[in-house]
Amino acid sequence: MKPEYDYGEVVRVVRNIRDDGTFPGKQRGDLIVRKGSTGYVRDVGVFLQDQLIYQVHFIDEDLIVGCRSQELIPADEPWIESEFEFGDWIRAANHLAIKGEVIAEAGSEGQVMSVRRDLDPILYEVLFRDRMLLVPASAICWPPETEPAEEVAC
Template sequence: MIDAKYEYGTKVRLISNVRNDGSFPGKMKGDLLLRRGSEGYVQQAGMHLQENVIYQVHFIDQNVIVGCKETELMDAALPWIDNEFEYGDRAQLTINLASQGVILAKLGQVVSVISVDRDDPESIQYRIQHGELDVMVPARALCAVKDDALPEVEMLNDHVA
């Protein structure tokens, strides 16, 4: 008997991006199939390797049916905050980043997002990289890159200690 958390017809939400593991036809292995936050309906549940519950979920808006691990899903009725950035995105700092009074990266500088931390459903954090700097910052520390700020930001990058 399967100890499934979600029953047939339950509306669920992805809490992590789903990429092709090589089993989805017409897509390359590693291609993004569905973005975190996408909602779908459970069609059935089964076991994989006798230890992982896998759900067949129909994502109606994308017209895609995908197998999802229980750890990739949450009840769609629960509160959700969408993240603005994903791995590989560039973002701009809305604050100075400092350690022991030394500014490591200045407000307005462009950084690379290397991961999204959603452990706390009420607060998203991003792991960012800027030169040698590799830190976690709250979502409020980042904004979309402003095109008119790029020349100034690139000039500032040359002067970061």
């Protein structure tokens, strides 16, 4: 494993970083660093022998946070903010089909597996059960806080 980022390199976090239960003084799920924030790589370590973890100092927040490679890009690389990010749980806003076969019903829950910022417009690779679909933001939505009584509300 070769690190993508070197010590002192300025990086940008591309998704909101929340406490996974290991950050001192925070509760699980608390927002630690907001997507788009920049920081400096201070150290690189290994987790579970196969994942590089970058210790990043976010100066504006005065926090040092462990980040995975997929959560970072070089700070000077173009970055377009997206509504959804890797790991977000979403719902299909409409029926999603391939060649007339419905793959995901409206309201079906899925998980964002990657964000394709290199495409215009941005597209999302979303896993619905056992099928991966590449969809625009207009095809997905945030799940409602409570289940609607009669219809799917996105």
